[in-house]
Amino acid sequence: MIEANLYDYFEKSKAPQILLVENDKEAQTAATVATLHGIESVVLPDFRATYGEDLRSWREELFALNDALKRYYEKIIQNPKSKIQNPILIAPYHTLLYPLPKPELMQTFSLAFGDDLDLEALKEKLYAWGYSFVDVVETKGEVSIRGDIVDIFSPGSEKPWRISLFDTEVESIRTFEVESQKSNKEEELEEVVVEPALFSLTKPAFEALQKRVELSDSDVFVKDVASLGLWFLEDLAHDLMAGKMAVAVKDLADEVAFAYEHAKNALPKARFDVEVVPETGRVKAIEPINVDLLTENYPERELVIVAASEALVRRSPIKELARATIVKAEGAVNLLTPEKIIVSLNKPFKKRAVKRPTILLDDLKPGDYVVHENYGVGIFKGIEPHQVLGAVRDFVHIAYQNDDTLLLPVENLDMIDRYIAEGGSLPALDRLGKGGFGKLKAKVKERLFAIASEIVNMSAKRMLIKGAVIDTDIPELFEFREASGFEYTPDQITAVEEIFADLSSGRVMDRLLSGDVGFGKTEVAMNAILAVAKSGYQSAFVVPTTLLSAQHFKSVEARLAPFGVRIDKLDRFTTAKRKRQILEELEKGELDLVVGTHALLGAKFKNLGLVIIDEEHKFGVKQKEALKLLSENVHLLSMSATPIPRSLNMALSKIKGYSELRTPPVERKGVRTFVKSFDETVVKEAIMRELRRGGQLFYVYNSIAGIESKKSELLEILPGLRIATLHSKITAAQTEKEMLKFEAGEYDLLLSTSIIESGIHMPKVNTMIVDGADRFGMADLHQLRGRVGRGKVEGYCYFLVENKDALTDQAKRRLIALESNSFLGSGAVLAYHDLEIRGGGNLIGESQSGHIKQIGYALYLKMLEDAIRILSQEAAPERKSVDIKLSITAYISDELVPHERVRLELYRRLSACSEPHDVIEIEQEIEDRFGKPDLPTRQFLDLVTIKVLALKKGVERIGNYNENITIQYNDENKTVVKARSRDDDDLIASVLEALRSKAT
Structure with missing residues (x-):
């Protein structure tokens, strides 16, 4: 706990100019401790880029770094040699390994109401300051100029601004929402301050820096100032290291020295005048479960409350609040000093829910396939103006078989949808005027009514069955949540509440829980298992593979065993003798929960109350039938890592419960993405980087024929590397065996085709190398990348291409968009839609892929919704x-x-x-x-x-x-x-x- 050491240090010593800490979390804690002592501070973000890396992958951190530096410089310039204490700079040590931009590169300019604006000069300035010019502003560092309207998203601003001009005069400045692109009409701003997206360079300086970057021997995908600018600032470097510095953690001094030895162009070690913050016995870090008890035990000590807002203080149940000193600060610091009791009311930082992209037709490009509701599959050729009845109108041009053309008035665009089918397969074009598509639709409709009828009937039967009434108001459930060691996301809390409402209703539950791997579905399910066990019923947790069975058993046992839940596992690695014992124990009611594969489908239970099925679509036909029998009269919770299409969910919600987890866990890190030309040095560096931090890697090479020679190639680069090889021609049993060995850490690297199984949680695998990334679709790459960075460790993903000069502009743009880690446009949309197809498939069965291929996913879904609505006596309005x-x-x-x-x-x-x-x-x-x-x-x-x-x-x-x-x-x-x-x-x-x- 560094807060106790720091508190004592600030109390006894003069604050240093710079305080080095280990990471972001420690930086926030240090800033709160400084605030408690009345010391102002500026916190730099944890910037962990390595010299020469593509800065597009670090764009957000670079914005945050520049913003913090600007604030620090402003305060120092306002107060250069004053006797008043300057703010201290709190920085994770990685951030100070390289030269940082000096104050001259952190300039700003303001735009105010009534200003006379030279648009050309503004464009030139924003270009030199590193802004990207785009159609629609979506992320920081972007600008869009449309006639007399200028949209700017300055890195230091929470929201982008819309500046309206009257001729050349600024008529209004308003913020706008990125999602809706609508501006806030209620509030007009008098003035805004524009910060550089990179550095405040003049146009000649920017072009000179661009030349230096182009001449460098870097292996980045696109050599420009945005990707490499920071690494060429040696001449512009500002020496932050003059002055006293302290290190908050004892063994950090060695780590800093180690980092310097391995970092090119790092600041010389001699510049560090490092004093290590000593350990204290005087101040103690505490966990204040009962603050009133503390104040009773130490009545003479001053009570200090740390809170980010007045609302937190008002809602606090602490009795002694009236005599407390309130300190407004963000962090969570709880200390007991000889004079004070310091208690924080702040909760750990929460992440926002992941924004779900929507399929937009603006992703359509000429040449894409579309489906018209009445005429079928054609090729979108673009929007064209045509003269009709002497007037000009816009039409969507769609090409069909035999070069037939359909001109669709743009006001009827809702009649068409992008054509998407599973696996990105291409369709056959329909013919106009033959009525063939109408017949096909009728055939599909007939089949859809059969599917919809099955879904509705099953649901209706379940609605009539009385379910076990589960007591969800028991003290153990609160203790269970507290024992998790983390704070539930808002989605998890909502899902638990929805499941509990079903379990205690007296009707059998039929609920689907959807959420990405690592978003906490199992934790939610365990709340239900505990409630069911404490109400005297048994649970069965059924999974499709032995590997998943082992993973779930491990996590479930660790969490539920301390609460007296009797658990066992049944899969193909269970011995015949133990299997017999488990089946007997289930029949006698001596087990509360069994986790297993289809091996437990024939089991008899004494008092089964809940069946949880994970990834149901991965079971075979016979197993699905057995699952239906198992879960016929009991509460059913299905879990899936693939999202269910929102529109289908609306139709299904009348007959099936649906909960979705969209918020990543607080500690979940992102995936840093790099696009590079294939090079043995890059591969070696990526592998060694991961192995040094004790992790494992996925290496994706999508050629079964060449996979063995790729293995030999990797062993030449790193002879001691332990490699497991997997592809679709290896049997399922062998695959499972190898995956279990890999998970146990017997291999360093898994070399496979793109069959890497989704749904398996491997927190130790945090680097992925995709060889021949240009041969994958953007959706596939986006999906593959999601396989790493799932734990508390930051993920790295390397997209390697054979020859970047031979790539098309479109392929380059796709890869750069993925690398930038910002809004991924159609890539993320398509990846999400690709997942949705699988999610829809979970409910409607894989046998439907033929129909989906014929009429496209979107139209298929619309027709299924209509069928479900009609059968649910909620007839859809005729189109x-x-x-x-x-x-x-x-x-x-x-x-x-x-x-x-x-x-x-x-x-x-x-x-x-x-x-x-x-x-x-x-x-x-x-x-x-x-x-x-x-x-x-x-x-x-x-x-x-x-x-x-x-x-x-x-x-x-x-x-x-x-x-x-x-x-x-x-x-x-x-x-x-x-x-x-x-x-x-x-x-x-x-x-x-x-x-x-x-x-x-």
Whole structure:
């Protein structure tokens, strides 16, 4: 506990200029201790990049580092040689291994309301300051300039800013939300301060630095200032090391020295004047379970409360609060000193839930496959303007067999979806006008009703069964959660509450728990097991593989055995004698929980109350039947590491419970990604880096024919390396045996094709090398990368390519996007969708992949939802369309919205509007993001409003001849309206008036 040592040190000594600690957590603790002594501090983040590494992988940390340095420099410059104590700089020691930018490179400039802005000069400055110019601003360090609207996301700002100009004058500055791209209308900012995305260089200096980078012998994928700029700042380096320095941990001095010996270009060791913070016996770190008891035992000591907000203090149950001194600080520090009791009310830092991407049509590129609801699979060729009835409109061009063309009005974009099938397989194009696709849809629909009927009937049967009433209000459950040693994520708390509500309801539970590996599904399930055991019932935990069985048994036994739960394991490694004993014990009720594979499916239980099935889709057909029998009349909890599609979940939620874990555990680190050309030195360095920290590696090489020669190659690079080889031609039994050995640490590296099993938790494997990364799809790479960095250790992923110069621009962009570790665009979206397909497959069975391949996943899912709704007596509204043939020029102008992908996304959203108010909201958003809509855009928005009203009023067709407008209804009634003239605005006004006046 360094807080006690630091508290005593700050009390007795003059604070150093720089305090070195080991990591981020210690830095936060040190800052809180400094605050308790009234010492101001600035904390640098833990920046662990190695010299020469691609800084795209460290973008977030570099922003945070620059931001903290800027604040530190500002305070020193304000107060250079004053007698007042300057803030101390608290830094994890890795951060100070390399030269850091001097104050001149941390300049800022402000933009204020009423400023006269030179756009060209602004563009030049932002370019030299390292900003990326993009269509849509999504992450820090990006800028988008669209006519008289400028979006900037400065690294020091919580939210991006939208600056609207009137000619060259700043008319308004507002923040906006990245997810919705909508600005905050309530609050206008007077002034904002723009920080550099990298360094505040002049254009000549930026270009000179770019030249130095290009001439370097670095092996990074793209040599530019963004990837290597920091490593070429030797001449610009600011000497932070002048002045007294302290190290908070005794053995850290050696580690710093060790790091210097192995780091190129690190600051000389001589600059360190290191004083080690001594250990104290005077101050003790405590865990204050009962603060009132402490104040009773030490009435003479001052009570100090550390809290990040007043709300925490107000909600605190401490009796002696009135006499306490309140210190506002973030960290969690609890100390007992000779004079004080210091208690923190702060909770450990919580991570936000992972943002679930949505499939957007703006990811469509010409050449992609799409599915039209009525005409089937075609190729998207882009958006094209066409003149119809003397007016210009935008159409989606889709190519079919025999070069047939379908021009779809953009207001009907909701009729098409991107074509996706499992494994990325390619479809056959449909033919227009033959009715073949309609027949295929009818065939699929028939099969879907059978599946939906099975799902609904099973659910209906379960709803009628009375379930065991489980007592979920027992003290052991609170103790169990406290004993976990970590704080539950909000998702885990919600899932436990939902499961408990089911268990205590008197009806049998049928709930699906979905969440990524390592997100705590087993912990949630163990709450249910404990409640069931304490209510006198047994549980069965069924998993598809022996390896998973061993893993679950280990974690379940460690957590539940101390609470008196009797547990055993049944799989193919259980001896025949022990198997007989376990089966007897289950029948007599002497075991509360059995974890196992299909080996336990024939078991008889005395009082079975709960069945938990992990990854059900991995069981065979016969095993699934046996699982159904096992879980027929008891509470059922299914767990899956693949997400269930949100839309299908909505249809299923009426008949099945669904809980999802989307928040990563607090200690979960990310995956640092590097893209490099294949080089033996890179491979050796990556392997040695992982082995030095006691870990293991995955090496993905996707060629069964060449895998043995790859193994020989690796053994030439590192002769002592222990390598296990796996691919699809090795038997399942042998694979399982090798995986168990690998998990036990008998191998250093697992060399395999891309069959690395998802769903297995291997916290010791934290480096992955993907050889020939350019031959994988972006979704596959994103998925593979997710196999490491699952524990408390940071993961490293190396994507190696044979010849980076031979790559297409698109492949380069894909790999750079993955490396940047920021918003991954369509890659993350597709990876997620790929997972969703598997998630959907879990529920509808793998035999459906043929149908999915024929009509595409999205349409298949829509049809399944409709079938479930109809069978649940919740008939889905029949899908109608309206044919609008008005001679009106209407499209979203490319002058207003210059980027086609953004226009396509707006068209997609407008086509899905079901209320006039939805159209108004999008119109307000367009004005906010791009400026006042011009005439063709305004008329297109009116056209969408006409479509929405027409669908509501049962209109089939609207057309005009000159000023005569015909409105044809579904019931064959017809209205003829005469406009004042054939001008666009008169035609629109007349149609809107007619539709609004018609009684609903």
